[in-house]
Amino acid sequence: MKKSSSILIILFGLFSFSFGHEYINTQIDGKNVQLLQVDLSSEYKVVTSLSQDGDSLETLVDNVGGVSGVNGVYFCPDDYSECDGNYTHTYRVYEGQHESKYGEDLGARGLFGFDDNGLPLMILNNYGYVDGIDRNFNENKFEKLQYGLANYPVLMLNGENVVNESKDIMDDKMTTPGTKSFICSTNNQEEVIMGTVSDVNIEGLADFVDESLGCYDAINLDAGGSLGMMYENDKKMSPGREIMDAFVVVKKEDYDPAQIQDSSQNQQQDMGNYTIRGDDLYYNQQKVYDVDLDSFEYLGEGYGKDDSYVYYEGEALTIQWGEDPQNVQPGYSVEWADASTFEKIGDGYFKDKNYIYKNGEALKGEELEDYKDIQESQETSTSLTQQQIQTARGFMRKLDSIIDGKAATNPEKRKLYRQVSSKIHNATQDYDKSDRVMFDYIRYLCYQRYNRL
Structure with missing residues (x-):
């Protein structure tokens, strides 16, 4: 694999010892390069920091007690008209808790993260529904992942430049030169590099992290108005908007998830589209009535439950038989989902002791x-x-x-x-x-x- 001597001289000259983590701001082949490099064998490690409705990079770093960080992956900002003001996110992992709308189907995305030993772990799991990189890699290791974010295109996989496998799903922003961002690991799994490179398109970014940095596994990160970087709590690059997540460098001895402040900074507890404010529960800003907050549990994909009821998108989940309840006819009946046995079974399906549920409805007939x-x-x-x-x-x-x-x-x-x-x-x-x-x-x-x- 061809390497650029200039960047290697810089890296090896600076980091021929255990460097902890360092910030590099230099120019290589006419390109401005800003990097955070982390020695995972040192006193530092990398975690994720997640928001449910958007935060500044500074807030995301502070929320997990971090010292440095970079912006995370693609999402749908509220200033994008095609999003109708709805934030979206892809597969995300924090402290072993996984968030995903589509189960373990990553599509064209690569899930870059860290296992329970703090070592880098890349996962690909494409069920074949979308174009892009059509291969699986470490797909049986989801349970080992403690922190991670998924994005596309995958730049490097197992030491191979694979960006061209996703060329059919690249949009104009990806193919147009500009400042792009990435995160990658080295072959020995002892170092993580994340940062930005100017004046490249996505293919050029992949070539750069391959030939100039020697990355082994790498994914593209968000760019444009989301670009951000902090080093030792000093803003090196500030996003022009709030972002949904970040990769954050923390000191191992100081990192205590149990004492991490809530990301809302105002004692709000966010759970998907559910939000607890004071003594009330809301779903998409609409109050959920008659819920027991002490026993309420968010289950994912719009579902939650307390000791008595199951809720879907803020409404108590019922199973109706017969005609529309607005025009009740003989034979109409209604029953409640059973909260004591209600649980998630995967791929968007949930169950209780009586029924299988999908999208807030009990499966019947052909669907069952x-x-x-x-x-x-x-x-x-x-x-x-x-x-x-x-x-x-x-x-x-x-x-x-x-x-x-x-x-x-x-x-x-x-x-x-x-x-x-x-x-x-x-x-x-x-x-x-x-x-x-x-x-x-x-x-x-x-x-x-x-x-x-």
Whole structure:
């Protein structure tokens, strides 16, 4: 792997000893470079700091008792008109607690973080729904991750420059030269480098961290108005807006998660879109009534519960049978979700002792049968060969193209994916389980698309 002698001279000249963590501001090949470099064998380590509705970089660093930090990953700022004022975020991990809208499906993103020993860990887990880097890496190590943020494109993976695998999903901001940011680890897993490089597009950024810094695993971070860096509590670069997360350098001996101040700094407790203010619980600024705050627990994906009720998006979760309750007819009935047994089971599904739930509704009829089929296909998918996986994903890419050409609306696309799944089921139901495994996997991928449209 070709290296630029200029940057290596700087790095090795400065860091031929245990340096703890250092800030570098220099110029290489006409590019302005600002770096934070952390020796993980020293008294420092790197953690994440998360916000639920946006904070300054200084606040994010202070919230975890840090001394230095850089901005995190892509999100949807409130000044982006296409976002309708809604913040969004991707896969994030803090103190072993994982936040994700799509389970462990990272799509084209690389999840860069740190394991329970404080060592760098990169995870890729693409179910095949989106384009981009189409490979898996350390996908069975989610439970080892203590801190992490996911973003795309992946720049370096296992010492290989892989940025071109995501070229089809790069937008104009990525392909246009400007100041870009990144985080990476070295081959020996003893050092982490994060920072900015000027006058590069994303492909140029990948080349730079590969050839000039010798990065082993690396992801792109957010740029533009989100760019920010602090070193020893001194602002080197300030974001032009509030951001959702950051990678933060902390001293190991001083870091105590149990004493970390709440990110709102005003004794508010944020849990997804739920917020506790004083003695009241709110969902998206709307008050949730008759909830027991002492026993309330946020479960993720809009769900929460107390000792008596389950809540979905701020409303008590009920199961209704019969006609619309606004025009009650004989046979109509309603029952409450069972709070004592209600729990998350993954991939957006929840259950209690009586029902399976998705998007705040109990599954009935065809949806329940689909769920049972998916569970069976997931169980069989462990026996898939790599060739079968690649064949199935190749089939889905062609199917996606066909459906995109035939259907103009999401409901039409959902209908076509269901039809394909049903036809595969009817054609293969008499097959032996071992012969049906790849077709069940294709049906699973169809159902993923159906469920997300």
